[in-house]
Amino acid sequence: MRERTIKIQKPRTYCGIVGVYGVSGASKDIYYGLNALQHRGQEAAGIVTRERKTDKTFFNVHRGPGLVADVFRDEKLLTEVLKGDAGIGHDRYSTTGSTENLKNVQPIVVNYRLGNLAISHNGNLTNSHRLRDELTQEGTIFQTTTDTEIILHLIARSKKDSVIDQVYEALEAIRGAFSLVILSDDQLIVARDPYGFRPLALGRLGKGFVAASETCAFDVIGAEYVRDVEPGEIIVIDDEALRTGETRSIFLPEIPRQSRHCIFEYIYFSRPDSRIFGESVDKVRRKIGKGLAEEAPVSNATAGSDAPSGEDDAKLVVISVPDSSNTATLGYVSQSMKMGIKARFEIGLIRSHYIGRTFIQPDQDTRTLKVKMKFNTVKGVLKGRRVVIVDDSIVRGTTSKQLVKLVREAEPAEVHFRVSSPPIMHPCYYGMDFPSEGELFANQFDGDIERMTEELNVDSLSYLSLEKLLDSVPLDERRGFCTACFSGDYPTEVEVNTKEEFEANINEVKI
Amino acid sequence: MRERTIKIQKPRTYCGIVGVYGVSGASKDIYYGLNALQHRGQEAAGIVTRERKTDKTFFNVHRGPGLVADVFRDEKLLTEVLKGDAGIGHDRYSTTGSTENLKNVQPIVVNYRLGNLAISHNGNLTNSHRLRDELTQEGTIFQTTTDTEIILHLIARSKKDSVIDQVYEALEAIRGAFSLVILSDDQLIVARDPYGFRPLALGRLGKGFVAASETCAFDVIGAEYVRDVEPGEIIVIDDEALRTGETRSIFLPEIPRQSRHCIFEYIYFSRPDSRIFGESVDKVRRKIGKGLAEEAPVSNATAGSDAPSGEDDAKLVVISVPDSSNTATLGYVSQSMKMGIKARFEIGLIRSHYIGRTFIQPDQDTRTLKVKMKFNTVKGVLKGRRVVIVDDSIVRGTTSKQLVKLVREAEPAEVHFRVSSPPIMHPCYYGMDFPSEGELFANQFDGDIERMTEELNVDSLSYLSLEKLLDSVPLDERRGFCTACFSGDYPTEVEVNTKEEFEANINEVKI
Amino acid sequence: MRERTIKIQKPRTYCGIVGVYGVSGASKDIYYGLNALQHRGQEAAGIVTRERKTDKTFFNVHRGPGLVADVFRDEKLLTEVLKGDAGIGHDRYSTTGSTENLKNVQPIVVNYRLGNLAISHNGNLTNSHRLRDELTQEGTIFQTTTDTEIILHLIARSKKDSVIDQVYEALEAIRGAFSLVILSDDQLIVARDPYGFRPLALGRLGKGFVAASETCAFDVIGAEYVRDVEPGEIIVIDDEALRTGETRSIFLPEIPRQSRHCIFEYIYFSRPDSRIFGESVDKVRRKIGKGLAEEAPVSNATAGSDAPSGEDDAKLVVISVPDSSNTATLGYVSQSMKMGIKARFEIGLIRSHYIGRTFIQPDQDTRTLKVKMKFNTVKGVLKGRRVVIVDDSIVRGTTSKQLVKLVREAEPAEVHFRVSSPPIMHPCYYGMDFPSEGELFANQFDGDIERMTEELNVDSLSYLSLEKLLDSVPLDERRGFCTACFSGDYPTEVEVNTKEEFEANINEVKI
Amino acid sequence: MRERTIKIQKPRTYCGIVGVYGVSGASKDIYYGLNALQHRGQEAAGIVTRERKTDKTFFNVHRGPGLVADVFRDEKLLTEVLKGDAGIGHDRYSTTGSTENLKNVQPIVVNYRLGNLAISHNGNLTNSHRLRDELTQEGTIFQTTTDTEIILHLIARSKKDSVIDQVYEALEAIRGAFSLVILSDDQLIVARDPYGFRPLALGRLGKGFVAASETCAFDVIGAEYVRDVEPGEIIVIDDEALRTGETRSIFLPEIPRQSRHCIFEYIYFSRPDSRIFGESVDKVRRKIGKGLAEEAPVSNATAGSDAPSGEDDAKLVVISVPDSSNTATLGYVSQSMKMGIKARFEIGLIRSHYIGRTFIQPDQDTRTLKVKMKFNTVKGVLKGRRVVIVDDSIVRGTTSKQLVKLVREAEPAEVHFRVSSPPIMHPCYYGMDFPSEGELFANQFDGDIERMTEELNVDSLSYLSLEKLLDSVPLDERRGFCTACFSGDYPTEVEVNTKEEFEANINEVKI
DSSP states (O other), X not given: OOOOOOXXXXXXXXXXXXXXXXXXXXXXXXXXXXXXXXXXXXXXXXXXXXXXXXXXEEEEEEEEESOHHHHTOSTHIIIIISOSSEEEEEEEOOOOOSSOOGGGOSSEEEEETTEEEEEEEEEEXXXXXXXXXXXXXXXXXXXXXXXXXXXXXXXXXXXXXXXXXXXXHHHHHOOEEEEEEEEESSEEEEEEOTTOOSOOXXXXXXXXXXXXXXXXXXXXXXOEEEEEOOTTEEXXXXXXXXXXXXXXXXXXXXXXXXXXXXXXXXXXXXOTTOXXXXXXXXXXXXXXXXXHHHHSOOOSXXXXXXXXXXXXXXXXXXXXXXXXXXXXXXHHHHHHHHTTOOOEEEOXXXXXXXXXXXXXXXXXXXXXXXXXXXXXXXXHHHTTSEEEEEESOOSSSHHHHHHHHHHHHTOOSEEEEEESSOOOOSXXXXXXXXXXXXXXXXXXXXXXXXXXXXXXXXXXXXXXXHHHHHHHSOOOSSOOEEOHHHHOOOSSOOOGGGGSOOOOSEEEOOO | OOOOOOOOOOOOOOEEEEEEESXXXXXXXXXXXXXXXXXXXXXXXXXXXXXXXXXXXXXXEEEEESOXXXXXXXXXXXXXXXXXXXXXXXXXXXXXOSSOOGGGOSSEEEEETTEEEEEEEEEEESSHHHHHHHHHHTTOOBSSOOHHHXXXXXXXXOOOSSHHHHHHHHHHHXXXXXXXXXXXXXXXXXXXXXXXXXXXXXXXXXTEEEEESSTHHHHHHTOEEEEEOOTTEXXXXXXXXXXXXXOEEEEOSOOXXXXXXXXXXXXXXXXXXXXXXXXXXXXXXXXXXXXXXXXXXXXXXXXXXXXXXXXXXXXXXXXXXXXXXXXXXXXXXXXXXXXXXXXXXXXXXXXXXXXXXXXXXOOGGGHHHHHHHHEEEOHHHHTTSEEEEEESOOSSSHHHHHHHHHHHHTOOXXXXXXXXXXOOOSOOSSSOOXXXXXXXXXXXXXXXXXXXXXXXXXXXXXEOOHHHHHHHSOOOSSOOEEOHHHHOOOSXXXXXXXXXXXXXXXXXXXX | OOOOOOOOOOOOOOEEEEEEESOTTHHHHHHHHHHHTXXXXXXXXXEEEEEEOSSOEEEEEEEEESOHHHHTOSTHIIIIISOSSEEEEEEEOOOOOSSOOGGGOSSEEEEETTEEEEEEEEEEESSHHHHHHHHHHTTOOBSSOOHHHHHHHHHHHOOOSSHHHHHHHHHHHOXXXXXXXXXXXXXXXXXXXXXXXXXXXXXXXXXXXXXXXSTHHHHHHTOEEEEEOOTTEEEEEEHHHHHHSOOEEEEOSOOOSSOOEEHHIIIIISOTTOEETTEEHHHHHHHHHXXXXXXXXXXXXXXXXXXXXXHHHHHEEEEEOTTTTHHHHHHHHHHHHHTTOOOEEEOOEEEOTTOOTTOOOOOGGGHHXXXXXXXXXXXXXXXXXXXXXXXXXXXXXXXXXXXXXXXXXXXXXEEEEEESSOOOOSOOSSSOOOXXXXXXXXXXXXXXXXXXXXXXXXXXXXXXXXHHHHHHSOOOSSOOEEOHHHHOOOSSOOOGGGGSOOOOSEEEOOO | OOOOOOOOOOOOOOEEEEEEESOTTHHHHHHHHHHHTGGGOOSEEEEEEEEEOSSOXXXXXXXXXXXXXXXXXXXXXXXIISOSSEEEEEEEOOOOOSSOOGGGOSSEEEEEXXXXXXXXXXXXXXXXXXXXXXXXXXXXXXXXXXXXXXXHHHHHHOOOSSHHHHHHXXXXXXXXXEEEEEEESSEEEXXXXXXXXXXXXXXXXTTEEEEESSTHHHHHHTOEEEEEOOTTEEEEEEHHHHHHSOOEEEEOSOOOSSOOEEHHIIIIISOTTOEETTEEHHHHHHHHHHHHHHHSOOOSSOTTOOOOTTHHHHHEEEEEOTTTTHHHHHXXXXXXXXXXXXXXXXXXXXXXXXXXXXOOOOOGGGHHHHHHHHEEEOHHHHTTSEEEEEESOOSSSHHHHHHHHHHHHTOOSEEEEEESSOXXXXXXXXXOOOOOGGGOHHHHTTTOHHHHXXXXXXXXXXXXXXXXXXXXXXOOSSOOEEOHHHHOOOSSOOOGGGGSOOOOSEEEOOO
């Protein structure tokens, strides 16, 4: 028999999802919510709403490539096309390729035995190859290369006679990370995988309900945060829920005693003004910064320094890589000062916010230019100073090297690099867009700090320890964290195929 | 059990399809072919090509709304994206709605058990509701509202182990009109329904093969017409065919003794320079015009006329509604002259070819303007003359009425209306975009010529008889024609649902 | 002193112009009028309206590249932006270059001493180099490379204290061809050069006034044709004209006794349903065709033919190159028949109307494809027949050669080429987009019919004589015609520079 | 005589300008430079390059609405269209109107007596009405409503025989603020008004020269900062300058002893990583923050507070309004601490950088939403704390009020507002886009702090004093600053018309 060459698109599952039920003009709230979650995905966006007419229920859809504000540039789309009091939305993570599978733009909308169904998914399945294999053996066709379509097929294949039973059966079959909002003709279903990898929160907006990846989406529309969706929980929001103000929940079987929240959401991905996994991101990120100072301070008296005392005070400046490491840097400085170090928080790097996806790439031989387009140094702040750069993580190392080079051009006395997370040694199969092991900076050097210090051309380099990181997050008996990218300890089995480099074999070009 | 409300999009199956196999840079030939077939569909266009790389086979896709020239405005799409030596394309018929289901843009491309599959379809199924019903009961999801997706699901559901066997099984199950080009990883499959409703021709281009709805697509790329695809025939074109120069064919079971070609393709839809159903369209159309003159001449001596003899000669002018009735009008004039009538072919209406789909519609109360934007009269040709307008058909009657009004403004002595087809009394379930019975002009007046004459405000009105029409086409023992829109005699069973007004319940707006 | 290298853009003055005064919602009428004149220019379009508010007068403008329907795709432009009861519009002729001076898109709108001024111009000046020279010496800056800007500067430089006096002074200074509509804060001024090269008609629309290049623009909006604007006439339409129903006119000095209308407007450029230069285009074009048959018939008995008599009848078919030579061809056939020749008008070439400006150009080595994209033969009509192709003119000869090649592929017995105008031997300095002398087909062969016959690969070739052409047009004591492209007899002096190849030295790319 | 109603567009003269001479592929450097200056104008962008061919000099232009990255999305524009080794560019400030005069997009390019000329202008003239008046009296036409076109006309009208002499004559005639880069066929001319209102710096890039509004544009392309262009200086950069490495300068007459740099560039407008007016923006901004703390500290012991000591320490947090007041806030905190106040710099507001110009505006009744779209609070940082908000300025007050409202929702104990500039009481006629006096917040309340405190709903409000502000900038005998928006002390006469509300009377809509 012919060997199949079906390949699944490389997971790009940094995404933002929003669901609204029972709110008049739902599309506007979804729109504002997607904007607040724009940092989770800038490649594409889409909204589906349910519109009830006298004798029929319609699903209205608009999706497209680009930022939310670009995709929904024409307000009529919200007011005249996307009518209805319930709906879901999706922000998709940015890829760099010039060709892309447009049909992968979410939400996916289908029509099946029990009516219409739309789905937005944040996460990455770890048994998608096996499932896709089984489904195709049964005669299923795939129009996209997403995990999301697999979930839809599983729902539709279920023999059960209610959408919620079908969803239950489908979610029972999948493994890996999934935060979902599902819209049917009569319900909004909100669900999360048993480990709770990705965040998902439930809120109220007037008499209606909302769900979103992060609470910052609630703030913008004035919704009230109620609680996180529990790991393994499936919440059903329907007209009865609107009447009673109570939602119904069912739980997936085999929910582990302790969850495995993605610790990288705290380190880098979520917005600092959001509350996820039971704690404010800002608060955790500050603790992380403090922990980093405890473990890896840069003291005022450097070895071999014979600078006159009193002079050193002014010399030690701590800068962040804006905006992602701002909060951790503040924590680092405050703890340093508490430890008696005369350090000062400074703005040493200016970031241009106009550098977006449409930008013309500089030629290959001027790679520095790319970093220069995005960052510039404030020379007066750096010149002659002992500079500590606090960054949230090092993935490939390319940007970090260019950043250090840029900072060095401002002629600092020393450059110390502090990373507010442990070395990333392993890829993520639950949704972070890390490259393969061989491309990870820390992995390339086997985590050898000395060689990495040399490679980055810094005076010293330190990472936060995993222990300290875990001290900073709200760990308890029930709440655990996934640290697989640092430790290699994957909470779930990962099928072999997932570990290969994936590539779509259907290319579709943007219109 | 819950009543299903699944609705299928109103059939819009005027379409043009093209397939190419074994021609280097296939996308360019498909592009030129789709342009030649542009009259069959102006709403959207798409091309899929198969690209073989060392160890994988890719399907490259580009589709979009608009004319072929607009969708593929950037030449790089053809040369850099749509690489490969095999591919298929599709022109979609124009609809008037402002919102439309973008996913319905063809070709549809999927990935399934036996690899990639792309399909372009011209026609309309008559058992799609039952099939869709059965498929959804089995757990199938539908991402579009097209018949085409049904065919794909049937192929994928087949347990057979070769694409061609699966296609056979799928086509066995469907009823109605279908001309198809299907691209798999290793084959181009070209197929036509057992009645041969829609045209489909096979040709050679160098050592490669081509298929297209009409032969005018062959002319533009210099391909040689080989033969029509037979009703019920499934032709397999693969690498072996390239080597041997021979294609393999299998035939669907239960092919009726006599085909049922759509006679309206000859009357209006196909290009006059194409050869379909075994005869040149131009030739048939001319015979139709001649037959119309035989049956419904406008003589020089009109009843009650006391015009001095000799004067009448100059007065009788015959005009076409450009460009669709040009050929029939020529036939009408030549036969009239043969019958001793002094008639002259004249260009009395000038058509603007700039009036396309993007046009701003005049206000409702100035409906005439719409016709005026498209047509203007050559007053000198019409003034004081006895004018015969030959048109190919009357569907809703709106345009005809406005046209007569426009012609009357040029102050002709008389206006006679001749239609080169019988009255359209019934809807088409095989792909012509006719409205429901109640909206058909002839049906509204029960075919009462007197009342229709009055309604159109003409001095006389005649239609071609069905008998004369059948005399004009290459009818024989094996070759028959579908005349259902005139006679109500539908060659196949049509499921009840198909007879209702359809509407999609998933709306997607153009990006 | 440094030699100046200022160059003026090659004249591209096939254009359509429209003016409206005293009609509520003037922009819509201008829009429909520009559509009717679209054949005069497809490159760009623009509309300016005058909007009077309580204490100010605004000029609203919208211009852009493309067809009228594309430039004004959004209806709001007409209803909400281009408000006012007076306005002018412009269609610009299509160029082939990929870069173009966008600012040349008309109407040009400026603000000067006496208020706002907008201008649309059809024609080409013959003393523009000298004028531009003088103006620049006086310190004038040019933001475009058009003649039109020169006219505006001349108006503004005039010391006169009324717009109409200024316009008079400016038009007195210019030479060459100009049909103009000029909008000021209080007037619509309509003017034509003393020779009346380009057409320009005046009409009424309700109580308001309209002006347009051709009367077909009146028909579409239901305006009534009043009369042609006289050569050398400047018509002032203002609020008083609205009250009295009478316009005022002044005349330029030195109007020649006989006008010099562009005879090529009758041959090719104007729409057959328009009335220009005092006669219907259709009527003239038919006479031209008849004259061509008189001078250059193709008889049934060809030299050396031994075909049995009676057979020849069916064999002689006359085809047009649609749509431009349709009317002349009809005239050719009717006169041939009157002369006892058994000729038949046939549709032998089908033209695709979807081939527009956005089309991907075939590779250089397949030049035939370009013609094939636009035309296809109806083989049954041509095969074995003696074919007469009637075309309106031969400019470069490239298309004609490809057309003959295409027709020959249909295997006719003979191919005869008849041209309904004399050989074009000289460039046009009054607005027709002919190439330089060296590129003109007839000029290349010194008008040697034998060599041209060979080059075109036809059995015979004939042109209409200039005498016959002049017989066909409404020539009289006052009405003369410019035949310079045939005879080299230019009615005005042409400055030397105009005879060189021009090129803009400011390039602006389409947005 | 008829009263003229010519109105000039409301000055929108926040702009960024760049010039390059003698650098191969100049367009790329201009492009990167314009990107670095994007904060100075996001509405439109344009580049002109000079391309020398064998016997001619071409000016290539591309301009359009939107961000630099959008206008030049297609890299070919830079590499294939905008060829040449010299050029200039322009970023235009963002307006909010939906209709706009597209022709105002700079650089403006013209052709005149001495060749081609292109110009980019940052600033605002104060005698433009008089000049425009004089020019129109002389017969000049205006195609835009910009000051820039006035300058071009003055240059062209000059009788001098060299571009540089003409520029000198033109600049002598104009009053107000202007930083200019002018490209002629043979030179790049860089000039600045006698008061030096707007910044303009000169640099070297290899053997070539560059000029830009701010030095951050040099950093990104690796150019070396040489010096500021002097007030009243006109620098000529030509091929000789390339050879010798030396530029020539001439100076305008009547240069005041002391310059009048716009102090608001330091407060808000320039990037902190730029060096303008002889000092790093970052450094000045930090001193401003320190001065604000000295003048208006928020002490730990608030009046009437009976909070237990030691608790207060943690409670006082100082937050910036990111990113514009970041640096001043750091200065404020560091000085507060030096003064013994236990204050902490905190990130209390998160700014979304995805909120751009295409955004759908919330309905009028939910004005808060607009601020919420842009900012969100970090609640944990603010709740129960005494919060000091440091902002750079208050213009209309609308945003400030909404911001305070937003912060109050996070339930702080107190909210103190500190402004790092004096109250803005007067409009700017030199280029800042301030509204009319009546709309200025401070002006509405006559600078009454008590009423403004109430209006903003804060516990205390303080502005920086003008004295302290002047202490923070590099003031000396030759270098002075314009403080007119605070003091009403305008350095130049301002013509009466300029003080009225301007409006364009030619509207052009974006294509």
